[in-house]
Amino acid sequence: MVRTVAYKECFAKEKTDENVLPRTETCDFPEIENSTYPVFHIGDSLAILKEFPSKSIDFCMTSPPYWGQRSYENGGIGLENKPEQFIGNLLEVTKEIQRVLKDSGSFWFNIGDTYKNKVLQGIPWRIAIKMMDEQGWILRNDVVWNKHKGAMDSAADKLRNIHEMIFHFVKTTDYYYNDEAIRQNPQTTTVRNGAVVSSSGVCGIRYKRQIELSTALSKEEKENAMRDLQQVLKKVEKGDIPDFRMIIRNQQRATHSDSEKVSGRAKELKEKGYYFLLYSKNGALPTDVWEILPEDTQNREKHYAVYPEDLCKIPILATCPPDGVALDPFCGSGTTNKVAYDLHRKSIGIDISEKYINIAKQRVSQMYLNLL
Numbered sequence: 001m002v003r004t005v006a007y008k009e010c011f012a013k014e015k016t017d018e019n020v021l022p023r024t025e026t027c028d029f030p031e032i033e034n035s036t037y038p039v040f041h042i043g044d045s046l047a048i049l050k051e052f053p054s055k056s057i058d059f060c061m062t063s064p065p066y067w068g069q070r071s072y073e074n075g076g077i078g079l080e081n082k083p084e085q086f087i088g089n090l091l092e093v094t095k096e097i098q099r100v101l102k103d104s105g106s107f108w109f110n111i112g113d114t115y116k117n118k119v120l121q122g123i124p125w126r127i128a129i130k131m132m133d134e135q136g137w138i139l140r141n142d143v144v145w146n147k148h149k150g151a152m153d154s155a156a157d158k159l160r161n162i163h164e165m166i167f168h169f170v171k172t173t174d175y176y177y178n179d180e181a182i183r184q185n186p187q188t189t190t191v192r193n194g195a196v197v198s199s200s201g202v203c204g205i206r207y208k209r210q211i212e213l214s215t216a217l218s219k220e221e222k223e224n225a226m227r228d229l230q231q232v233l234k235k236v237e238k239g240d241i242p243d244f245r246m247i248i249r250n251q252q253r254a255t256h257s258d259s260e261k262v263s264g265r266a267k268e269l270k271e272k273g274y275y276f277l278l279y280s281k282n283g284a285l286p287t288d289v290w291e292i293l294p295e296d297t298q299n300r301e302k303h304y305a306v307y308p309e310d311l312c313k314i315p316i317l318a319t320c321p322p323d324g325v326a327l328d329p330f331c332g333s334g335t336t337n338k339v340a341y342d343l344h345r346k347s348i349g350i351d352i353s354e355k356y357i358n359i360a361k362q363r364v365s366q367m368y369l370n371l372l
């Protein structure tokens with residue numbers, strides 16, 4: 001009953017007599033107008049997710065337990081005897097996540113790997129490949145989280161492990177993505193010797209010479225290339241774009257594949273003789289290697305594997321709409337929910353351990369109290 005009440009509050013777009021309900025155990029501050037205070041559920045994530053309506057969630061980010069490494073409160077996933085059983089159990093949860101996620105939604109999945117009898121199990125990729133092959137997920141990024149420091153490791157016959165995978169999955173190719181929210185290091189144009197040059201020093205002279213001297217462009221293609229180059233240079237001059245690159249047939253290598261079958265740009269190069277790469281004035285997108293130190297381990301007694309808040313920022317900013325609902329089905333101490341709250345998104349956290357849910361509530365409540 002409490003659960004029903006909680007997600008009614010979380011999903012309702014407008015308040016009606018039916019969905020404005022009295023204070024519940026799972027939502028501590030429901031009296032706040034349009035509250036983004038997270039809704040927490042204690043219990044098995046698979047069972048709880050099964051009660052959620054289909055296509056009701058905009059964003060999911062989670063980090064399930066490692067296989068066979070940790071013993072959390074109340075057991076749960078990760079204690080299976082064989083990795084295949086662990087993978088099977090997680091796949092049941094990912095299937096349910098797929099059902100509750102909207103078609104525009106994103107799922108960011110952080111999975112750690114495990115050694116058993118000296119054998120690295122390859123668990124993240126084994127799960128990811130099954131998700132793609134058996135469940136139809138689309139993988140958009142395999143982010144390498146460089147933690148810079150790993151667990152104590154006394155083995156002298158292998159390298160130290162310091163990375164984890166974070167997969168970005170979507171259900172359809174038409175998913176929500178706010179690239180502007182995560183662009184970094186905006187660049188600006190400068191004036192050098194009286195001429196406007198792009199942030200990396202491009203002023204177009206070299207491209208003009210390459211077009212003029214090209215033996216691979218027809219006369220008409222050269223005229224078009226010169227005209228379009230002038231237009232791009234105007235944009236640089238006006239500050240509309242900070243930088244650009246021009247790819248000219250037989251001069252520069254295509255930035256993607258040379259095959260027209262796989263690259264639209266290769267096709268453009270073949271048909272038009274050139275194309276441009278225009279840089280955003282808001283900066284570049286982050287790369288798929290993230291340098292983020294693990295959460296300080298002072299809280300070890302309370303919870304084993306808190307992930308850092310910084311890990312959730314790019315995913316939430318880019319793929320959870322501001323009025324969307326975020327979900328973490330293995331929320332532990334509630335990091336995803338805390339960051340979602342910080343970034344003014346509604347969220348739901350599920351964990352099998354009441355103790356961890358209480359820690360999660362305390363973390364978010366502390367923030368809430370600080371705001372008063």
Ligand SMILES: C[S@@+](CC[C@H](N)C(=O)[O-])C[C@H]1O[C@@H](n2cnc3c(N)ncnc32)[C@H](O)[C@@H]1O
Nearest residue numbers: 044045076077305306307330332333335351352
């Ligand atoms: C790696 S921790 C998540 C840590 C979290 N990202 C954080 O920052 O605190 C995994 C969590 O999954 C929970 N868990 C394990 N099996 C579960 C299940 N079947 N249903 C719900 N939660 C489960 C554990 O209690 C644990 O808190």
